[in-house]
Amino acid sequence: MYARAVAATATAILGTAALLSPTSDALAGEVGEPTVVAHRGASAYAPENTLASIDKAAQLGFSWVENDVQRTRDGQLVVIHDDSLRRTTNVEDVFPGRAPWKVKDFTAAEIARLDAGGWFSPAYAGTRVPTLKQYMRRVEHNHEKLLLEVKNPKLYPGIEQQTVRLLGNEGWLDRRHLGRLIVQSFDADSVRTVHKLKPALTTAYLGTPSVAQLRQYARFSDLINPSYGSISARYVSAVHAVTGPHGRRLGVFAWTVDDAASAWKAAGYGVDGLITNRPDVVRTALSTG
Ligand code: G3P
Ligand code: CA
Numbered sequence: 001m002y003a004r005a006v007a008a009t010a011t012a013i014l015g016t017a018a019l020l021s022p023t024s025d026a027l028a029g030e031v032g033e034p035t036v037v038a039h040r041g042a043s044a045y046a047p048e049n050t051l052a053s054i055d056k057a058a059q060l061g062f063s064w065v066e067n068d069v070q071r072t073r074d075g076q077l078v079v080i081h082d083d084s085l086r087r088t089t090n091v092e093d094v095f096p097g098r099a100p101w102k103v104k105d106f107t108a109a110e111i112a113r114l115d116a117g118g119w120f121s122p123a124y125a126g127t128r129v130p131t132l133k134q135y136m137r138r139v140e141h142n143h144e145k146l147l148l149e150v151k152n153p154k155l156y157p158g159i160e161q162q163t164v165r166l167l168g169n170e171g172w173l174d175r176r177h178l179g180r181l182i183v184q185s186f187d188a189d190s191v192r193t194v195h196k197l198k199p200a201l202t203t204a205y206l207g208t209p210s211v212a213q214l215r216q217y218a219r220f221s222d223l224i225n226p227s228y229g230s231i232s233a234r235y236v237s238a239v240h241a242v243t244g245p246h247g248r249r250l251g252v253f254a255w256t257v258d259d260a261a262s263a264w265k266a267a268g269y270g271v272d273g274l275i276t277n278r279p280d281v282v283r284t285a286l287s288t289g
Helices: 002-008 010-014 016-020 051-059 108-110 132-141 159-169 189-199 211-217 234-240 258-269 279-288
Strands: 036-037 065-073 075-077 145-151 182-184 200-206 221-223 273-276
Touching: 002 221, 010 145, 036 051, 036 279, 051 065, 051 132, 065 132, 065 159, 075 132, 075 159, 132 145, 132 159, 132 182, 132 273, 145 159, 159 189, 182 189, 182 221, 189 200, 211 221
Parallel strands: 036 065, 036 273, 065 145, 145 182, 182 200, 200 221
Antiparallel strands: 065 075
16 A cells, blocks of 8 residues: 555655755655654653663664753753653652642753653663753764754743754754754744754744645745644645745655554655654554555
8 A cells, every 4th residue: 555655656755855855864764665753762662752762763773763852940951742840750759849840940950860761661760851962962872863843942932042052062063964853843933943043954843734824834944744644645745846945845744653554544645754652663564565
């Protein structure tokens, strides 16, 4: 089923890697096969958004990982999905009087004391919430590629400038690294800001704008990354028909695709990437579909 869909859209898909990357190989997956991105790391198998989760992705043979970036009370960038520490750490035990345990209300030193792995499995007890700096160094060490999400940017004024500055300080804004990096957000203003700050960066808008709106988004976003349940083959074709800020057609990375049937469905739409908690399941599906 997937192979037939690929054949039907071969012309479009064959050009994906070359068309989308402003500098080098930002989206270079196998020709005809969507890039598989480990969502929050390989988060079905290790605690999400931790160094363990990107180590796990690397062990499974995946190079692209996704994360979520927010900011502490004292201005440190940290990697965590929720705006509260409650679900993915033991913050309620360590700081019982600090409800609702918002990330923005805790210092980096306080967050560094928390266990971000025990909730997932005793095997991961003692895992920490990484700072973005620690995280970027592990991505580099693992030779991975990063889909970095600026999460809840309205809570953190200036987080785009701060993130771009950190990426530069860590050496991720040179030509070689730009080919391994995409910055995305659900907040269009945030994506636009990142694009203006560093036009060479590949950017993505998270959501499903109407077809009529696509040209507006294409001024600052190289990809449109929608929920796979919100799209169709026609929608993906409409996105592909629009030229992005680097003179290349827009790409589509769909989320969160965790089973074979969904992977076949989304791949059949002609998407360029699949964002998944179970990258191994998606890889197997793509090879057997
Ligand atoms: O990368 C797509 C996905 O991460 C968006 O949803 O809530 O998991 O950040 P969420
Ligand atoms: Ca995310």
